[in-house]
Amino acid sequence: MAEFELKYTPQAEVQSIYDTLQRSFRKGVARPLGYRKHQLYRLARLLKENKEAILAAEHADLGKPAQECLVGEIGAMMDRSIKSAESLEEWSKPQNVEVPEWQKTWSPKVFSIPKGVVLIISPWNYPTTLSLQPLIGAIAAGCPAVLKPSEISSHHSALLAELIPKYLDPEAYAVVNGGIEETTRVLEFKWDHIFYTGNGRVARIIAAAAAKHLTPCNLELGGKSPVVIDPDSCDLKIAAKRILCGKTTNAGQICVCPDYVLIPRHAQDAFISALREAHDSFYPPSSGSPLDSPSFGSIINKVQYERLKDMKRRTKAELVLGGGEDEARRRFEPSVWRDVREGDSLLEMEIFGPFLPIVPVEDINEAIEYINDHPSPLVLYSFTTDPKVKQALLERTRSGNLVFNDVVQQLSVNELPFSGIGESGYGYQIMKYTYEAFSHLRASIDIPYAYEPFLAARYAPYTKEKTSIIAVASEMEVPESEWPVRGGEERKANGSANGNSH
Incomplete structure (x- = not known):
């Protein structure tokens, strides 16, 4: 099965891949919704047109029966690629926010914007699903992405390296193959999000590398x-x-x-x-x-x-x-x-x-x-x-x-949503939740100049009159709670009422 021979990506090439994707992001290549839809449909086509090759690769790696692969991997990822494309208009539209009457002229909105260039590190056990599911979310969110599949499922990883550049835009999406050295190399770069699926031991290494750049992560780790x-x-x-x-x-x-x-x-x-x-x-x-x-x-x-x-x-x-x-x-x-x-x-x-x-x-x-x-x-x-x-x-x-x-x-x-908690990981995924993992919610307001008289109290010099206006915010009524008061809280309240501080 020579067509499935895994070749590691030369480490010098990793820098070039990273630089290409950074340039693409700054130029906004992956941002238009039409582009994202096109890439998602291309990914679905990749799965459909290469079904037999994927089945053969997964059987070579895992002995996986065709039925399991068709239902749990190929069919599922085709479905999510297509549905994500069809949902993009809804997911990405600016969200209007309900605010008090006096702020309604400020046009408060929340925009969903791509985080940037992202890294996906996937495992060997469900190599199609766990590689492409986060990639679908990255494409949907408008993020260029590097996919680092597992070297353990070598036949499948070799196939991905062959197919991804044929179906997806190589200016925005790339595969890096390799083992520990190559993974260590990609973790040296500053990514805008890292999505890792695997075990807790490796997750700690990835989280530590991400922390150096304050990079947010999804860690999906399993457990018992x-x-x-x-x-x-x-x-x-x-x-x-x-x-x-x-x-x-x-x-x-x-x-x-x-x-x-x-x-x-x-x-x-x-x-x-x-x-x-x-x-x-x-x-x-x-x-x-x-x-x-x-x-x-x-x-x-x-x-x-x-x-x-x-x-x-x-x-x-x-x-x-x-x-x-x-x-x-x-x-x-x-x-x-x-x-x-x-x-x-x-x-x-x-x-x-x-x-x-x-x-x-x-x-x-x-x-x-x-x-x-x-x-x-x-x-x-x-x-x-x-x-x-x-x-x-x-x-x-x-x-x-x-x-x-x-x-x-x-x-x-x-x-x-699908996510771990504690030792089983953190960060949500599947469809809209994967899209949101790779998106930043960017809040926005636009305050009219005509509102200037209502903001005058915030300007220096501070006067008693201005302070009395501002102080209204701290004079609102606090509702009484009907929940039973614990002994410690009652003692604290009584001590405060009696002027005691200890």
Whole structure:
């Protein structure tokens, strides 16, 4: 497959690319809405006309089944490219602002303007989506962009380097390929925004490099996304089927993959039984091992395969489903462990593979406490129809997204923001939210000269008459609060009323 051979971008060329994009931004090349629409339609055409090449590249890198790539990557990004183009007029129009009557003649508006030249660093697990989704937002916002795809998904990155210059304006959009040295080089430049998808370790390096230039970032980092099962109010069979589907999609190599399950101890056996039933419907025993299934992908490389193998070797939990592996093809069977305890190897880090640990708890309250004792996840999943359980999870936990009664499907809703929180990252994306990530909200007012008499009190010399006019702003009534006063606040209020300062 020589057409997919990855060639690193010479470091001397990076400076030239950066300079070209800076000149383009200053000339306003990418700013006209017609230009942006044209580039977005060209990106959609890139996906349509090179579908087979993209499928081949992703299969070469990840063994990804065509169905997963068509639905979750090529089709999704075509849809978002086209819809972003069609939404540009609405997203970009100046926003009028409601203000007090005395300021209405000031023409208060908010303009959405491009931040500037941006850098996108994408990962290997969903190389089409996670490269092009932020690029769609950058194009829509009017920002020239450098795309740095992962060297690990080498076939796909080589293909992007070939296709992007053919379909998009090379004066405004470029691909830089390479490893650590090339990434370090691009991070030396002053970007107007950096969009990184990956892990927390690398994110800290990127955030530190960005801080030198006060560059804002999107960091989408994943983490261990738990599933809370309420067996008293959910269909365990459907829950098992949906969870197993999410766990095996792309062989579990997806940032929103359900990482582990929290379930009341008394329902653990029933859930395992439901998982076995779902597993056998996905991979019928009569058809052989899941390792041979065309519906199942491979682990990206030997490093990740060995990491998962070591995790599997060190676990102290009981294996109840799967366990097989094929080193030559870098594949693991979907595998489930029961009675997984805190400190187990399966709970040390984000799994990023087709392993599902089950952590038994006493009840939903203990599940909530478990979640709160760990870093805030990218997604919290829960299978429940009980409004009280839903409300408890909403109010008492933190996560980037909260999804009930399915997994992964939140990514298919174009109108919802997607973001981490805390250790799982920050900055919003998907459609309008990606556009906004690369845009600056520029506030504007235009005060008529005829308003001059009403502003006279602000000018020196300050007189008692002017001060009395200005002082009106500090004499407004403060409403009484009906919320119960805490003891400390009451003491402070009483102390203040009595003239006490300590």
